[in-house]
Amino acid sequence: MTTRRRNLDLLVAWLDAGRRADRRAMLALLAPKAAWQGIRPEWRAPTPEAVVAMWLDRAAAVDDAEGFVATADPRGATLQLCAAAVAELDGRLRHGVHIRFAIADDRITGMSDHVTARDAAPLVAAEAPRGIPEARLEDGAPTGEGWFVVNLADARWVAGRFGAYTVLEGTTRWPQVGVNVGVLGPGQAACYYHREADQEDFLVLKGEPLLLVEGNERQLAPWDFVHCPAWTEHVFVGAGDRTCTILAIGARGDRGVVYPVAGVALDHDAGVERETTLPRQAYAGIAPDEPVRFDPGWLPG
Numbered sequence: 001m002t003t004r005r006r007n008l009d010l011l012v013a014w015l016d017a018g019r020r021a022d023r024r025a026m027l028a029l030l031a032p033k034a035a036w037q038g039i040r041p042e043w044r045a046p047t048p049e050a051v052v053a054m055w056l057d058r059a060a061a062v063d064d065a066e067g068f069v070a071t072a073d074p075r076g077a078t079l080q081l082c083a084a085a086v087a088e089l090d091g092r093l094r095h096g097v098h099i100r101f102a103i104a105d106d107r108i109t110g111m112s113d114h115v116t117a118r119d120a121a122p123l124v125a126a127e128a129p130r131g132i133p134e135a136r137l138e139d140g141a142p143t144g145e146g147w148f149v150v151n152l153a154d155a156r157w158v159a160g161r162f163g164a165y166t167v168l169e170g171t172t173r174w175p176q177v178g179v180n181v182g183v184l185g186p187g188q189a190a191c192y193y194h195r196e197a198d199q200e201d202f203l204v205l206k207g208e209p210l211l212l213v214e215g216n217e218r219q220l221a222p223w224d225f226v227h228c229p230a231w232t233e234h235v236f237v238g239a240g241d242r243t244c245t246i247l248a249i250g251a252r253g254d255r256g257v258v259y260p261v262a263g264v265a266l267d268h269d270a271g272v273e274r275e276t277t278l279p280r281q282a283y284a285g286i287a288p289d290e291p292v293r294f295d296p297g298w299l300p301g
């Protein structure tokens with residue numbers, strides 16, 4: 001068993017003992033000098049007994065947890081916890097708290113609270129991957145993982161009901177961030193009006209598209225930047241008498257999407273007539289996109 005796996009198992013054992021409020025089992029998992037430093041200097045448990053007491057007190061107060069994520073590395077483990085009660089403790093924790101468990105010799109030697117995962121478990125350079133290979137391009141798209149350079153004129157493009165857009169990922173879906181460049185004709189929607197759990201950002205490269213956002217219409221111009229935090233209802237529609245080109249960047253948490261019924265979207269044929277949270281239902285009956293040749297007029301200048 002690897003050290004990483006042992007550390008994760010130790011964290012799971014701690015959570016299980018805490019769930020049962022088994023103080024003896026919790027103390028057995030702590031090193032003799034274990035302490036816990038909270039997000040504020042005055043929030044400190046200096047002894048194993050105090051650590052157990054503070055954990056159980058916190059657990060009793062946090063009854064609205066939205067979920068948690070547990071990760072481990074060779075030096076310990078980190079628990080990310082999101083809950084409104086945690087945010088109320090300190091405004092810096094509005095996106096959750098990262099509790100770091102330092103581990104040595106199969107015992108928890110210390111705990112500390114952090115705002116970000118990076119602060120909780122700083123990267124060790126020697127453990128970070130290096131030597132990323134260059135991906136091979138085929139028909140303007142990568143055939144596997146790796147770094148690459150492609151000019152948009154040579155990239156793979158497809159087109160359909162919702163305009164033309166690049167397929168920069170090829171056969172490999174990028175796990176963290178999605179990027180594409182879309183082109184809309186006059187009156188053409190980029191997709192159906194929606195809101196999702198992940199952040200999206202957009203930059204208008206050419207044309208004057210119409211942004212439908214939170215029930216409103218906003219006319220845009222080249223180099224306008226649009227930021228959509230999670231759950232912002234939005235969609236773009238081509239406007240004017242020429243094409244619009246938009247760079248789109250979005251997070252890839254895949255934590256859910258809602259396609260609401262909205263008059264502002266239906267007025268532009270850019271929304272669903274029945275609310276759904278399933279893309280396959282929202283886009284049922286839409287013909288698949290087809291490969292299309294790049295048009296130099298799509299890009300500025």
